[in-house]
Amino acid sequence: MGGNGANKALELLRSLPRVTLANLRPSEGSKKQEKRRGRGRYGGRKCGRGHKGQRQRGNRPRLGFEGGQTPFYLVIPKYGFNDGHSLRRQYQPLSLQRLQYLIDLGRVDPKLPIDLTQLINGRGVTVQPLKRDYGVQLVEEGADIFSAKINIEVQRASELAIAAIEKNGGVVTTSFYDPRSLEILCKPVVFFLRGQPIPKRMLPPEDLVLYYTDAKNRGYLADPSKVEKARLELAKKYGYTLPDITKDELFQMLSTRKDPRQIFFGLAPGWVVSLSDKKILKPTDERLLEYYSS
Amino acid sequence: DRLTISYCRSSGPGGQNVNKVNTKAEVRFHLASADWIPEDVRQKMALMHRKRINRAGELIVNSEESRYQMRNLAICLEKIRGLVTEATERPKVVSKETSQQLIERVEKMNRERLRQKRIHSSVKQSRKADFD
Numbered sequence: 001m002g003g004n005g006a007n008k009a010l011e012l013l014r015s016l017p018r019v020t021l022a023n024l025r026p027s028e029g030s031k032k033q034e035k036r037r038g039r040g041r042y043g044g045r046k047c048g049r050g051h052k053g054q055r056q057r058g059n060r061p062r063l064g065f066e067g068g069q070t071p072f073y074l075v076i077p078k079y080g081f082n083d084g085h086s087l088r089r090q091y092q093p094l095s096l097q098r099l100q101y102l103i104d105l106g107r108v109d110p111k112l113p114i115d116l117t118q119l120i121n122g123r124g125v126t127v128q129p130l131k132r133d134y135g136v137q138l139v140e141e142g143a144d145i146f147s148a149k150i151n152i153e154v155q156r157a158s159e160l161a162i163a164a165i166e167k168n169g170g171v172v173t174t175s176f177y178d179p180r181s182l183e184i185l186c187k188p189v190v191f192f193l194r195g196q197p198i199p200k201r202m203l204p205p206e207d208l209v210l211y212y213t214d215a216k217n218r219g220y221l222a223d224p225s226k227v228e229k230a231r232l233e234l235a236k237k238y239g240y241t242l243p244d245i246t247k248d249e250l251f252q253m254l255s256t257r258k259d260p261r262q263i264f265f266g267l268a269p270g271w272v273v274s275l276s277d278k279k280i281l282k283p284t285d286e287r288l289l290e291y292y293s294s
Numbered sequence: 295d296r297l298t299i300s301y302c303r304s305s306g307p308g309g310q311n312v313n314k315v316n317t318k319a320e321v322r323f324h325l326a327s328a329d330w331i332p333e334d335v336r337q338k339m340a341l342m343h344r345k346r347i348n349r350a351g352e353l354i355v356n357s358e359e360s361r362y363q364m365r366n367l368a369i370c371l372e373k374i375r376g377l378v379t380e381a382t383e384r385p386k387v388v389s390k391e392t393s394q395q396l397i398e399r400v401e402k403m404n405r406e407r408l409r410q411k412r413i414h415s416s417v418k419q420s421r422k423a424d425f426d
Contacts, residue, residue: 106398143365144317144362160365167364185401237372238367238368239299284363
């Protein structure tokens with residue numbers, strides 16, 4: 001049936017006249033005629049301004065003015081809902097449904113460890129480090145439908161999301177990226193064009209240290225044995241048998257983790273990547289090596 | 295593994311989503327043959343939760359509180375754990391000595407209260423200026 005349609009289309013292409021400006025027309029409802037004032041019986045006369053008064057003469061008071069009565073926006077007292085909103089950390093949400101969608105369409109490869117760079121390359125999320133975004137958080141929407149074995153690294157993850165990923169035999173880690181490293185991670189090519197050495201990733205601030213050293217959140221600074229225990233506990237809580245990843249064929253890929261000071265997989269801090277020469281330059285000075293490996 | 299888990303559609307408003315998505319989790323297990331619960335606890339549970347047991351002798355627990363199947367399952371399991379712990383708890387045995395101590399304490403409290411009341415009353419009386 002599809003073949004018939006294709007043949008028919010090709011026949012049409014052969015027989016119909018050439019596409020020119022005379023043969024084209026915009027789709028129905030896409031172009032709406034704009035309102036032109038001061039023309040004809042309907043657009044002219046009062047020109048949509050009403051009859052006399054401030055309205056017609058263009059002298060209406062500002063928005064919110066209530067004729068002298070204290071306006072609503074001044075009657076209500078201020079309260080600190082938005083205090084320090086520009087200093088609050090924001091995390092772009094990534095639902096499991098969207099992640100499954102991306103994997104199904106092939107925009108994100110589940111055979112490699114999934115990083116923020118991979119997600120951005122697959123246009124899965126848009127992160128703006130300049131708008132106080134500190135990364136990506138995993139959200140539970142689609143937890144029932146999720147069925148992909150992946151090694152994913154995000155900045156925050158909720159319990160149900162971790163459970164859903166581990167149920168399918170995957171691995172979740174939460175790690176911290178300070179704003180400079182985040183910018184580099186989101187736009188690596190732009191950074192490499194600058195010609196600067198890759199900086200080392202900073203450790204989390206005081207309020208986040210507790211979060212990232214907790215095994216329940218699968219933090220990157222947490223004890224691996226505690227993480228194992230937490231996996232078992234979660235399996236008991238949500239009632240699924242924890243699949244053994246050591247017996248998996250992709251075990252090596254699933255267990256690859258980044259060093260706390262590393263930004264990219266396979267690139268260490270201090271190296272300079274030059275895209276034009278297609279070379280990586282590594283530092284040889286002792287002091288530099290000491291600094292970058294601290 | 296020894297629990298029969300089934301999912302079905304929840305009740306309540308929600309339009310197309312509630313109609314299509316299986317989110318109500320129901321867990322049932324045969325109470326009499328559940329060897330992971332001790333015998334006396336099993337009997338106690340049969341007495342306490344008569345309403346949850348059907349004619350075939352299965353204890354049924356269901357949950358449709360959350361939007362996610364997994365969470366509803368977790369809630370079901372938590373409920374079952376709660377039922378078992380409730381049935382396991384023994385009545386508190388108060389030994390004779392401590393019960394006597396408790397009675398003594400209560401009496402002491404009452405005596406102290408009445409003494410304070412008398413003192414307060416005398417204070418108020420002393421403030422009265424009664425000119426005969």
